[in-house]
Amino acid sequence: MLKTYSYPKFDFRLPTGAGGTKVPRYPAVVVGAGPVGMAAAIDLAQQGVPVVILDDDDTVSVGSRGVCYAKRALEVLDRLGVGDAVVEKGVSWNVGRTFFQQEEVYNFNLKPNADQKRPGMINLQQYYLEEYEIDRLKAFDNVELCWKNKVVGVEPEDDKVVVKVQTPDGFYTLETDWLIVADGARSPIRSMLHLDIDGKIFMDRFLIADVVMEAEFPPERWFWFDPPFHPGQSVLLHRQSDKCWRIDFQLGWQADPEEEKKPENVIPRIKAMLGDDRPFELEWVSVYTFQCRRMNEFRHGRVFFVGDCAHQVSPFGARGANSGIQDTDNLIWKLKLVMDGKAPPSLLDTYSAERTWGADENLMNSTRSTDFITPKSKTSLTFRNATLGLARKHAFARALVNSGRLSVPCFYNESSLNTPDRDAFSGDMVPGAPMDDASITVAGEDGWLLDHVGNKFIALVYAPDEAPSGAAELAGLPIPVTTIAVVPAGAKAPQGMVAFEDVRGTFAKTYDAKPGSTWLLRPDQHVTARWRSFDAAAIRAALARATCNA
Amino acid sequence: MSLITTPNFYKTGKRYFRDFSPNDDFYEMLIDTHRDLSDEQSNMVNAKLILLLANHIGDMDVLAEALAAAREDL
Known part of the structure; x- marks a missing residue:
């Protein structure tokens, strides 16, 4: 498996000053060299703040994982100097189609007003985004990207955070003024600090496969409810770069993940879907479940949680990595002002206030999509199928069809940082609005x-x-x-x-x-x-x- | 007046930034109303709901249109 991409392997290194007798002190440390942690690091480096990034692994994301990057994330990546590489390699798309059994019942266009630089969405395997971020980090001489540095202890104090790190050469301790945690959904640091993350697990399993094939399907998101080739369940198809296609099959809670992952079980599902004898190769297969949950606060003193460690949503809507990138977009300018003594630390609390608000919007929308896609009762299923049935003919029902409400930026319209309007305006560019491009x-x-x-x-x-x-x-x-x-x-x-x-x-x-x-x-x-x-x-x-x- | 079949959900005084929001707000309310009910109880809720809404609409021509549309494609 994995034929279109060869994984880089990065050398282990210590941050400058670490490992000796003296405990080194840094202004900012980021834990986790994923798409979100690296976005935070680039943003800091661009503003002249030296950054140490610690990651327990020595390569990029294995498997395509986060695939859909939304317009707002692309705009942030533009500000960080990564946007062009990502958009050039990715597959741009704006149209999504939803099918019920054999028929198309609904379609949407993410970008009906075209006078904006970036498309509504691109699809790109996560490892490419990470690779481009790593390339970008090389442009700064104030960034140290340290692979094989695993954080095993975190002690927050009033004026610093003490971090214990394990490496192939043994343990060392560092101190940092500020710690940005981007260590993913299972977040070891969240556990080390005994912080709760509340929410629910969805009782369903999904098979995702990266399939390499020649296919003429247009660059659109195709979603099926109850298709003939996978009756009673849903299927999602996305085109990625390198002729690599992402196919997502709903399996139900009873499915055995180990059995379902075996090629002899995956291949017939894909053949049934393609409906012809076209050749294809399996590149990566995984079975996942998901949770919808978030931490109560994303700031804990000098420690910030960004991305999946702070909040997790169902994948329907591409609200995971996209919202993580928006977290760092919100945090870093505030942190820089506080570091420079130009704003009080209370500004950092508004990171938590604005981004928990954003996380709640993402949780609400992705939970609603999941409830529509995988109805939990006979009555819910009846309403779902009645909606799909009416959607063939009636516009109002098409607007109710929910196969995923795709990531759009959050309006901080109730933020305490806004100055309420004193004059009359129309349109959406209210105080707190993410700016529309032109x-x-x-x-x-x-x-x-x-x-x-x-x-x-x-x-x-x-x-x-x-x-x-x-x-x-x-x-x-x-x-x-x-x-x-x-x-x-x-x-x-x-x-x-x-x-x-x-x-x-x-x-x-x-x-x-x-x-x-x-x-x-x-x-x-x-x-x-x-x-x-x-x-x-x-x-x-x-x-x-x-x-x-x- | 004939039966409205274009999107028509709204809440007085509420500002929506996304077209899908009022629709999804309604759908969630609908599904939540049925939470933890048996199938039989849900059927009873649905029947009462139809009667309440039908009386609210009142207009027999609109109701006849809706009844006919609901029976289609079974």
């Missing part, structure tokens, strides 16, 4: 809004007739705010201002822009405040609020 031109070059914002606070002002008063003072604050104009196609910005030209009018429409409208943007590309006119005092107050300095 095509823009900057200094004559075509580009995208989201490639030009992020990593700092920005005030966008639409079609100002003169340079806004107070912008220079905002730029000189301890936490600087950069003021940028957005102008309609063909218009010019006032002298001396950087301008984004809204060439297609997408920005004006999406953000409900009128001359003078102003938005304050967070470093993670979320709107945190907006007004109908530029008011430097209001921006300062909103900045203070968004950084817990109020």
Whole structure:
């Protein structure tokens, strides 16, 4: 098995200063070199923070595992300098089709408004994403990626965290100001700290197979309820890169995982599905169950939990790795401000508040999908099949068909960091909203809004007739705010201002822009405040609020 | 007025950022209503539900359309 990909093997190393008589001290340590831990490390490194990453293994993810990366995760990866590699290798898609028995009953398009840089979703085997993140980390001389370093003890103290590590050369101890835990669903560190994670296990089993074959199916997500080739259960098909296809068969709780994994049992299922004699090869097979649960708090003093160790959802909706990447997007700018003494540690509590809110949304949506896909009672099954039956003819029933509500970014619309609207706006770009992308031109070059914002606070002002008063003072604050104009196609910005030209009018429409409208943007590309006119005092107050300095 | 067959769920005063949210909110309420009931109890709940909703709708032409649509494709 495993023919399209050869696994790199990384050498063991110690972080600089470790293993001697003196206990080394680092500003930040990340545990777990998976997609989420490495996203955190890249984000820190980009902001000039030296990072040590510890991982107990010496290679990337075995098997394709996390496959679907959503538009928001791609936008974050763009900010981290990994987006192009991932999108180039991945299979972009926007359309999902749902079949009931033999017929298509419902389809969706993740990206009906096309004026955005990234597709709704790409499919890419997890090992490629990890490989590209490792490549990106090599660009920084302040990153130490240490394989075969297994954390076996964690002692949080008031001013540091003491970590004990096991390696092929024995044990060592390190100290760190901050510890970011990204050690996965079974999280040894969560257990070491005796922290609970509450939720439920779903009584069902699923077989996933990576199959290499020549096939003409379009790059779409295909989902079957009760298909003739796998009666009474569901099946999901995704195209990945390298002619590798992901097929997911619902098996039921009674299935024997060891038996089901055997090629002699897997191959007939795939043949029945393909319905012809086309040749294929099995590359990787696994049987999984899943849990839906989260930790109560994602921050414990100087220890942060990100990704699967903090929250787990059913895979229907691609809300696992995608939400983990959003965790780091939320955490790192806050941590940097606190490290620099520019914000109080209470800002770090809002990481937990905003991302548990996000996790609850993901848990709710993925649990609803699971309940629809695998009904738990005769009545639930009857309603499910009645919905699918009505969906052939009636639009309302198609909207009820739930084969997975795919990952979309979280609106932090109830976050304490937002400044509530004082002026009237329409549209979705409310305080707390993840920014919608738009095509823009900057200094004559075509580009995208989201490639030009992020990593700092920005005030966008639409079609100002003169340079806004107070912008220079905002730029000189301890936490600087950069003021940028957005102008309609063909218009010019006032002298001396950087301008984004809204060439297609997408920005004006999406953000409900009128001359003078102003938005304050967070470093993670979320709107945190907006007004109908530029008011430097209001921006300062909103900045203070968004950084817990109020 | 004829039978509405396009998506029509909403909650007064509630802001939705996703088209699927009001539909899924309703479906979850529906399934939760049946939680821990026997099949017989569920059938009784469904029958009462139809009667309550039918009276709420009231319009015989709409009800006739709905009754006919429900019988199709059995």
